[in-house]
Amino acid sequence: MTLSDILPTLAHSLHPAPDPRLWPSVDDRLLRWIAATFGTPTYVIDENEVRLRCRRVREVLGGVRVVYASKALSCKAVLRWVHEEGLWLDVCSAGELAVARAAGVPDEKILFHGNAKTPEDLKAAHGVGRIVVDSVDELERIADAKVLLRVLPGIAADTHPALATGDTGQKFGLGEHDLGRALEVLDGRPDLELVGLHCHIGSQIRHVATYEQAARRMVALIARLGRPIRELDLGGGFGVAYTSSETDFDLVGFADRVTRAIRYECARHRVEPPQLIVEPGRSIVAKAGITLYRVTSVKHPFVAVDGGMGDNARPALYGARYQPRLLRDGGPTTRVTLVGRHCEAGDVIGDLDLPRDVHPGDVIAVPVTGAYHHSLASNYNQVCRPALVGVWDGTTRVLVRAETEEDLLRRDLG
């Protein structure tokens, strides 16, 4: 029995220490300074945490090629850090490719994705290291490239339906029939080199077993194709904890069980073990990010802040919830619902205990917002998108400046 069990009122006035599984080591005083200096909302990204996560995934996965999925967070500085840590880069539009090139990532380390690549995308993609082909139509438009064929492994992933991309009936990848047609096209195109197969079962995946199942199916497919396949890309999707009650993906278990499954299946089917590739996005940058807001109004049980679904689309897209924190000490707490400023009832960030005297001007920090926040931001309600501020060892630098109303009006030609 703890002290707070004996004295329930005490539980409401104790401020639990921030959970280190959710927060990078950035001092609260620095966060308050950033809010005061750069305004709110502001995205903060901890360079050290991004680099550590790149190193850890490379270290744990050994000989596996790690490709960062830049859709999770794409800006020149972050892509440079990731490249310096030895990862390849996955882009899926001419825009993401332009940022990667501007960050100095060489073409040979870039893998180009996309389920509906436009002619402009494919023109821009000329010269990249790999193109992951998603349709037969695409093959007609590509020339002189090393390609992987993305297939649907037919696996229902253990994640939100909007994040599951590998089951049959999905818009992604080639089904059985289209795969046959793609191989026929490739047979007549010596300028296109088939180097590998690709699948991506979804995002925010919790269980290693889902990848094991995908790996087994992909090796069986390689055996059925009966042609040399040098690379097997199992996509991204490693889950991360957004609240203390969730767990992070078991990367060590993945390294052990998936590589073992591939070795076993390759021996069974008598195929040469391919180079394994993974494409993590979220698990590289999510925990490195914090979003800072200021309280604008309190109407119990609602506490409203100066951002919301414009800078964080995830609650509205997949019912995502967070564990935010007030950046000051306070007295006894009460349960509130943290909501955004946008004109949608679904603009909710999470339920949390806040000091009863929470008031306009207070700074609220939301953890685990490095992935799919900045990159999914919109101008709904003509609200300007926030700045992205990089933090390194107590110092700060604006990586992407905040949008201004002038920016909004510049595109509006009247």
Ligand SMILES: Cc1ncc(COP(=O)(O)O)c(C=O)c1O
């Ligand atoms: C093809 C592909 N690879 C990698 C990823 C990255 O997934 P995550 O950020 O969950 O690791 C995605 C995300 O949608 C994807 O579509």
